[in-house]
């Protein structure tokens with residue numbers, strides 16, 4: 001019910017702030033770096049520490065809830081979406097940015113982390129906190145999306161040739177996958193699609209929040225996981241975005257691919273140019 005969801009939301013925002021402090025503090029320090037599925041899939045001790053902090057704080061408040069955490073899953077934990085209220089957690093989305101202290105400008109350092117609750121298979125809240133810039137993105141089913149209290153709205157772009165897109169290289173170095181990514185990139189760059197440009201920001205959550213705020217018109221990626229897109233998904237949706245599978249079919253949160261656009265027209269247009277990559281499900 002409403003009161004309960006309000007409590008989930010308030011707790012999520014306050015846990016996000018606390019975890020953000022830990023990430024921010026660690027951002028400027030030397031890090032111990034390890035790899036997961038392959039040599040370009042990075043993890044640091046902060047990812048693990050922050051995930052434990054978040055899950056610990058939430059479990060204390062909501063002992064009957066379920067949890068899916070990026071680092072818990074990569075060390076053999078379960079990734080089961082059921083009807084139990086479930087928190088999906090990515091402690092640092094943009095670990096590669098975190099490792100490199102990626103610095104766009106003196107202030108703009110990207111690093112998010114996110115939380116969501118799924119209730120009866122519907123995502124009801126999403127929180128993405130960019131702790132370096134102190135930007136708290138939130139979305140709640142039916143109640144809109146906000147960044148630091150300002151309501152977010154997608155752009156009104158309907159013409160692909162004046163759109164700004166975002167995608168990512170991703171972690172996989174499988175040659176056939178890289179080929180598909182390059183072909184997709186080329187098709188969007190060339191006539192007749194001829195988009196204005198394509199960015200790479202290093203974080204699925206931040207990319208989706210960029211579509212939600214109208215800064216970008218579309219984002220697509222293959223190889224992401226449910227924790228990369230679930231929280232930002234509801235933020236984007238509540239800002240008016242269209243979320244689909246890159247084939248144009250309905251989105252499957254566990255299928256490891258996503259296309260987020262400012263509206264349906266741009267979704268149909270982008271999908272026409274994308275060749276899909278099939279990946280093992282989460």
Ligand code: LIP
Nearest residue numbers: 092093094095168170171203204
């Ligand atoms: C990252 C994603 C990003 C993708 C990276 C990685 P992580 O998440 O947000 O879009 O390109 O390969 O998966 O691992 O930093 O949480």
